[in-house]
Amino acid sequence: MLITKKIQYILYKLHNILLSYSGGLDSSVLLYDLVQLRKKYPSITIRAIHINHNLNYISKTWINKCFLTCKKLHVDFIYKNIFIYKKSNIEEEARIKRYKILNNLIKADEYLVTAHHLDDQCETILLALKRGSGLKGLSGIAEQNNIKKMKIFRPLLYISKKKILWYALQHNITWIDDPSNIDNRYDRNFLRNIILPQINIRWPFFRKTIIRSAKICQEQETLLNEFLNPILNNLIQENKSIFFIPLKFYSVYKRYAILRKWLEYNKCHMVTYKTLSLIWNEVICAQKLTSKIIIHKKIICKNNTYLFCLNYIPTLQKIILFWYDIKHALILPYKLGTLCIVKKDITNSIVVRYPYENENIYVKFYDNQKIYFCQNNFKKININHIWNKLSIPIYKRNQIPLLFYNNCLIADLENNLITIHGKVMPNNQSLYITWIKIE
CATH class of the missing domain: 3.40.50.620 (HUPs)
Incomplete structure (x- = not known):
């Protein structure tokens, strides 16, 4: 053999x-x-x-x-x-x-x-x-x-x-x-x-020596990971963003190495030195909160002291998805996943009241207009105010599915936020909605 x-x-x-x-x-x-x-x-x-x-x-x-x-x-x-x-x-x-x-x-x-x-x-x-x-x-x-x-x-x-x-x-x-x-x-x-x-x-010995060089590079890469992973683990958040303030106190080489590892963690591979420089100078150090760059179908943007790597999705502003039959899953565009109704409360599901007979159910996305979130005291707050407190970056907001009954906002399905109009009252049935995302 x-x-x-x-x-x-x-x-x-x-x-x-x-x-x-x-x-x-x-x-x-x-x-x-x-x-x-x-x-x-x-x-x-x-x-x-x-x-x-x-x-x-x-x-x-x-x-x-x-x-x-x-x-x-x-x-x-x-x-x-x-x-x-x-x-x-x-x-x-x-x-x-x-x-x-x-x-x-x-x-x-x-x-x-x-x-x-x-x-x-x-x-x-x-x-x-x-x-x-x-x-x-x-x-x-x-x-x-x-x-x-x-x-x-x-x-x-x-x-x-x-x-x-x-x-x-x-x-x-x-x-x-x-x-x-x-x-x-x-x-x-x-x-x-x-x-x-x-x-x-x-x-004639070229193939053997190039393999030896590759092995040395593999060892160096492994060693680099051993040094950087503990630092990276402390900086990466649950939402996969990275707290970038400590990077300002590192050398350029260490800073860029950490950024490259963070991008790989977010499935953005083979990033050049020039791109890392753009991320640092034109996003992290930029004065504008809306500063961003797009690489490999990913948007790199910041919110407060956090850097995000998000999937690039064309505008969803004019899309309205009517959910005519809630017995069937609602497929969201651009591989954002599906919304499903489940029989009981499970992990990551959101609980809202069951719609009345005369209410149309639909999902739309944030469109830069003023959308108000109605609290228990019926006080209206611009939903942007809530998202700012949750440190949700601007470019993430137009990917958040918002549930409506007729023209009334019921819930933000990403952040488990329910308005007073969507809250389950003693005389209401419950509706359990799960968002199944595509990884």
Whole structure:
């Protein structure tokens, strides 16, 4: 077998495997080795998933070839289609859609196994250098990691492409040649087909040394996390904002390192030094409360002494969502989640009075007009006054669903605020509303 005994034992311990199977050389060799391993350990289960990117007119024939190979090897086969509509950054768009499918299909007790190899690692690190990445980017591909709830293992990561090819020829393994692999318009192909062969001729030891550098970067990144995490944990709030005042007393390098870690915590990755400088100078140090910058579909803004990283959502001002049948969930726009009626009070549910027969139920969002919150003494207060006390940033406010009966505000569903008109009285039935958010 091509994979070492150590890797064989790790795969045996994983037990249930979902192989990302393109039908190309690397994944075909890995499939062959996994089947050989299953002969040794019959308790191992293998499923193979083929994702057709529909970037080549013959790609549909590859599905059939992959299916027949899996059938011959008694491996369960799944295939899915994705379509790329962007004309630029195709590789990144394909990766996002691919992982979305994998994340939805993988079972709780399965590990995703991919055929990334040593040459892939070198390409990834060189691409990170091109982007001006820091330690995390230069750490390259990890042998094991998690993406969301998906556990990933890469058993071929320290094996060269040349060795994989030689092994395939020795064992008469057939594979699909994708013509797009010779298209040097793609950055990875340019490195693979033109740059790396020249480097390896000049410096045959290059792959080993670049892996050593990646390992050092991984260690440095781990060490940096050990120093920064305690500080970060003290600054991050429950709503994922960060208390930024202490950052003013740190060096620029320490300050930016903490900001970068905080952005990663908010799922905003690969932020440049220039962007960190903009966040500091044009948001944190700005006099205007409405100062903001938008990066990677995220809004970075502040409120008082807190910095927020919010999902960017186009204006919702003119949207009114009528909830005609409360037996069914109300789907909110722009992946804000759904509103559901539950039978009893549960965690994170809000309790309001049941609507009267002549009342229309609808949800709308803050639209910069004066919306008044009616207190127990029927005194009206502008809802902005309440949100200011709760330190809710301006750009968060237009994402808060507000529940209305006819033209009367009943509740702020984000902050569990209920007006006197929505309060449950002794002669009223209760309505339990839960907002299920999409993480």
